[in-house]
Amino acid sequence: xxxxxxxxxxxxxxxxxxxEVMREFxxxxxxxxxxxxxxxxxxxxxxxxxxxxxxxxxxxxxSCISRHIFGGLDVFRAEVGGAAYAAQTVxxxxxxxxxxxxxxxxxxxxxxxxxxxxxxxxGAEQWxxxxxxxxxxxxxxxxxxxxxxxRGVTLVVETGNNAMITSAWLGRKLIxxxxxxxxxxxxxxxxxxxxxxxxxxxxxxxxxxxxxxHLHVKDAVVAIPRSRVDQVAIGKGHMAPYLADIAAALxxxxxxxxxSLESVYRPQAGGFEDGFRASITQFKRLFGPARRLLE
Numbered sequence: 001x002x003x004x005x006x007x008x009x010x011x012x013x014x015x016x017x018x019x020e021v022m023r024e025f026x027x028x029x030x031x032x033x034x035x036x037x038x039x040x041x042x043x044x045x046x047x048x049x050x051x052x053x054x055x056x057x058x059x060x061x062x063s064c065i066s067r068h069i070f071g072g073l074d075v076f077r078a079e080v081g082g083a084a085y086a087a088q089t090v091x092x093x094x095x096x097x098x099x100x101x102x103x104x105x106x107x108x109x110x111x112x113x114x115x116x117x118x119x120x121x122x123g124a125e126q127w128x129x130x131x132x133x134x135x136x137x138x139x140x141x142x143x144x145x146x147x148x149x150x151r152g153v154t155l156v157v158e159t160g161n162n163a164m165i166t167s168a169w170l171g172r173k174l175i176x177x178x179x180x181x182x183x184x185x186x187x188x189x190x191x192x193x194x195x196x197x198x199x200x201x202x203x204x205x206x207x208x209x210x211x212x213x214h215l216h217v218k219d220a221v222v223a224i225p226r227s228r229v230d231q232v233a234i235g236k237g238h239m240a241p242y243l244a245d246i247a248a249a250l251x252x253x254x255x256x257x258x259x260s261l262e263s264v265y266r267p268q269a270g271g272f273e274d275g276f277r278a279s280i281t282q283f284k285r286l287f288g289p290a291r292r293l294l295e
Contacts, residue, residue: 002250003258005063007216010263011276012081013037015051019058021273023278024070029063030055031260032098041067042096048116052102059288062104064156064186064214065095069144071110074165078112090228092144096151106156106214108186108295109144111165112137137164142178144255148180156186156213161163161229164225166195168203172211184213188262189246190239192231193222204249216262217243217283231265234279234286247286259287 005027008018015035019181021080035051043051055062069092070078078085089223095107115130122288125131136175141157148155157165165171171185187207189199197203219237221230235243250259 001289002215002255002287003029003061003063004261005031005061005073005258006261006263007033008107008190009033009034009272010261016054016058017168019054019060020090022060022275023058025284027261028061029258029260031066031106031258032062032102033066039067040065040071040098041091043098048098048101051098055102062099062102063260064106064108065102065104066108066186067095069093069095069107069109070112070140071160071163073112074111075115075133075140078136078140080140085140089147091142092147096148096153097154097262102170103152106154106184106186107148108156108158108214109141111157111163112140114162114164114166116171122229127142133164138174140179141183142180143173143249144227145178145180145183149180154184155180155211156184157218158186159188159192161191161194167192167197168206168211169197172206172285185211186214186215186216187212188218189216189242190216190220190237193238194224196224200224200249204246208253212257215250215259216256217287218262219243219279221225231275233265233275234261234282243284243286250287278279 006022008030011021013019013036043228070088073084076244113200115133117128117289120136125140144156159165159167159171165174175183219232219234219239221232221237263272263276267274
């Protein structure tokens with residue numbers, strides 16, 4: 001059975017309040033991204049101890065430590081051992097330290113900055129493909145996956161809007177070619193709408209068989225020709241036709257990892273907590289125990 005939770009700063013960066021709201025709705029797994037005024041990996045030892053204490057007081061488990069590691073870096077400029085890469089590796093180490101301190105099995109990484117066309121033929125390999133970008137990405141991510149494995153956690157690479165891994169197809173290809181046991185995909189199907197990947201059955205089927213490590217759920221209206229995304233309440237956007245099928249397939253396949261409500265929807269007259277409250281009932285109805293579907 002999947003474990004339901006939320007990215008806490010999607011409710012509030014005031015950590016205790018976010019935990020209170022999670023408990024109000026019976027969520028049990030907190031995903032940590034920004035806590036108070038800091039991104040995970042930047043907290044002092046005393047702040048980590050306070051985080052652990054609050055998690056214990058609210059009886060919360062941690063699903064994932066989700067810093068934007070490697071996010072936005074140019075694959076062609078980054079080098080293993082270079083200054084920018086080394087700085088991100090230090091943050092990865094700190095996130096792993098936090099994961100071990102709070103019992104989180106997963107640490108997130110992003111996949112550098114998007115190069116639009118990675119593969120092609122018939123002349124495209126000369127004129128359109130960002131030649132060498134894919135192989136360079138593998139070179140850059142392999143040490144991070146090895147570090148995670150050595151420290152006893154799993155590295156999850158998110159399907160991101162502005163990242164090299166935008167789709168389940170690319171995520172599976174990355175894992176297959178790296179052959180890293182400690183690397184899985186943090187699937188955000190709403191993000192992958194922006195690369196025109198159909199969430200179900202196409203993307204879901206690609207992630208079956210051990211590729212899926214974690215799941216973000218949100219909804220959005222996507223207009224690729226206008227370079228526009230509008231976040232909406234769950235069930236109100238372009239994810240709506242797929243969510244019930246994804247939820248049913250996860251239950252059928254016995255997925256027992258975590259699913260985080262990613263509350264990035266903000267109503268026009270409210271805040272992010274209001275967006276969370278606009279989505280939480282539908283989130284639980286879809287992804288909670290089967291009996292909830294009858295309520």
